[in-house]
Amino acid sequence: MKSATIFAVGVLSLAGCTSSSTSDLVDTMNEDTTLTFSVGGTATQASITWLTDGFGTSQETSASVPWTKTETYKSGTMGVNINAQNAGGGTITCKITDASGKVLAQNESSGDYAVVSCAVG
Numbered sequence: 001m002k003s004a005t006i007f008a009v010g011v012l013s014l015a016g017c018t019s020s021s022t023s024d025l026v027d028t029m030n031e032d033t034t035l036t037f038s039v040g041g042t043a044t045q046a047s048i049t050w051l052t053d054g055f056g057t058s059q060e061t062s063a064s065v066p067w068t069k070t071e072t073y074k075s076g077t078m079g080v081n082i083n084a085q086n087a088g089g090g091t092i093t094c095k096i097t098d099a100s101g102k103v104l105a106q107n108e109s110s111g112d113y114a115v116v117s118c119a120v121g
Helices: 022-028
Strands: 033-041 045-052 056-064 067-073 080-086 091-098 103-110 115-120
Touching: 033 045, 033 080, 033 103, 045 067, 056 067, 067 080, 080 091, 091 115, 103 115
Parallel strands: none
Antiparallel strands: 033 067, 033 091, 045 056, 045 080, 080 115, 091 103
8 A cells, every 4th residue: 555645835835836926916915815725636535735824734634626625814924835645646736716716826746646736925
């Protein structure tokens, strides 16, 4: 049996993410902001970790895919991210959108126990 490793949450790395202007998010984060995190792809289960308000973290293991979570961040938040690892093979995707539905970051990864990350800020 293969073991899955969950990667630590980081807020400064934007590597591998497709992002619209992160300055838009930084400007928006000067007031309370609602963001939606999404995980999709051909994977059916994933371990998902995301940054919560106040630089806390939250995690769901064995989450069903597709998965979404909406979080509200208070003014002054510097950045947010999500990491997801599929529970086997297939493709796994992540996306962060604002309240209007604008995509702020998205990414895709595939393979056995693949990890995908999206970050803005």
